[in-house]
Amino acid sequence: MDTHLVEATIKAYLTEIRNRLDKAAGIGRAADACAGAGFHEKGLEVALDVEQLLYEATTLLNAASLINRIARQS
Secondary structure, eight states: OOOHHHHHHHHHHHHHHHHHHHHHHHHHHHHHHHHTTTTTHHHHHTTTTTHHHHHHHHHHHHHHHHHHHHHHOO
């Protein structure tokens, strides 16, 4: 595999992982604020919005890891 392409792809995936985790952290803060204000059920409802973001971050991490392994084998 082309080394520059591998590096660019992994870098892009890592940026996307960070973006999703940043959004998830913001949602976590909002959920915590809801719970802190006494709205525990609403806090949990808000917290569940991180599920898709975490799934996407995990999928991107798996893809980056796979590309890295394939590139090292070449």
